[in-house]
Amino acid sequence: xxxxxxQLSEIQVEQFVFPxxxxxxxxxxxxxxxxxxxxxxxxxxxxxKFTAIGVYLAEEAIPSLSPKWKSKTPxxxxxxxxxxxxxxxxxxxxxVKITMILxxxxxxxxxxxxxxxxxxxxxxxxxxxxxxKAVERFIEIFKNEMFPPASSILFTLSPTGSxxxxxxxxxxxxxxxxxxxxxxxxxxxxxxxxxxxxxxxPAAKQSLAVRISELLKGHENKPDVSAAAKIEExxxxx
Numbered sequence: 640x641x642x643x644x645x646q647l648s649e650i651q652v653e654q655f656v657f658p659x660x661x662x663x664x665x666x667x668x669x670x671x672x673x674x675x676x677x678x679x680x681x682x683x684x685x686x687x688k689f690t691a692i693g694v695y696l697a698e699e700a701i702p703s704l705s706p707k708w709k710s711k712t713p714x715x716x717x718x719x720x721x722x723x724x725x726x727x728x729x730x731x732x733x734x735v736k737i738t739m740i741l742x743x744x745x746x747x748x749x750x751x752x753x754x755x756x757x758x759x760x761x762x763x764x765x766x767x768x769x770x771x772k773a774v775e776r777f778i779e780i781f782k783n784e785m786f787p788p789a790s791s792i793l794f795t796l797s798p799t800g801s802x803x804x805x806x807x808x809x810x811x812x813x814x815x816x817x818x819x820x821x822x823x824x825x826x827x828x829x830x831x832x833x834x835x836x837x838x839x840x841p842a843a844k845q846s847l848a849v850r851i852s853e854l855l856k857g858h859e860n861k862p863d864v865s866a867a868a869k870i871e872e873x874x875x876x877x
Contacts, residue, residue: 646854650675650693650846655738655789655810657693663734663795664805664816670695670734673726674850676842677740678833688740692833692843695734696726701851701858703729709855716848723834723844726851727827735794735830738810745784748792753777756828759835765824773822780804780818794829802826 647659650672657675662668675693679686708722716722726733753774760766784806786792793805793812800823803816820826834844 646857647671652677652691652693652738652842653688653740655691655740657691657736661693661695661734661736661812663695663732663803664793664813665803666732666734666795668697668732670697670732672850673700674843674845674847676840676844676846678737678840678843689743690740691738692840693736693738694726694830694834694843694847695736697731697733699731700726700729701854702860703731704851705855705858705860708851709858709860711852713845713849713852716852717845720836722848723836723838724831726847727830727835730798732798733796733830735796735833736812737792737794739786739788739790742788743786745781745786746778748786749778749781752829752832755832755837755839756825759828759831760824769822770824773820773825776818776820777804777825780820796826796830799823800826802829 649659650657652675657672659672660669661672663670673694673696675691677688678690678692679688704725707725708716711719711722757766757774760770786806787808789809791807791810793807795803795805795816797803800821802820802822802825804818804820805813805816807813832838833840834847838844
């Protein structure tokens, strides 16, 4: 793969700039900017923009996604729900930065997000007592929080299933995290609510498809060494 740094650029969403790489709170790994876009809502004849969303991925995402998606065009990726679900469930770290364009209370944010997550988890028959408790914990973390314009909500999703929540009152990334929720289903459902089938940011989805498509083009798929070794072993036996 060509050096990723040469292929990455920042993305500006409204007045906010998402840099090509970021390191999540309490992490030492730098993740690359997969895509970014606005979240808004059409109200009568006006499109009201609420937040700017950046989605960052660990570099392992490219070799993980490449075998299945390298041959697809950006347009094909944009229209394929399975592509985005492979990002959501992929065995690599993800980091989401949600920056306020308009002010929002923590209660408002948590209510809407958990509503979407519960609906998704129930549709997949994945909403158990464990997820209900995780949702309660999520709501508690956001209770009495205020997010003025330019402040951010930060989610770090680990491959093991933990969801790290952080808050920033400006465009910087704090070193410390606010809380951790150990529930893989809830963790993945939060990212799914952003870039999944009915994701709240079509702009971020399109951005992801375009940028990941370019990165996949520069990635050389390696042969499955274990499979090749197995074939050679069978041939030798014969």
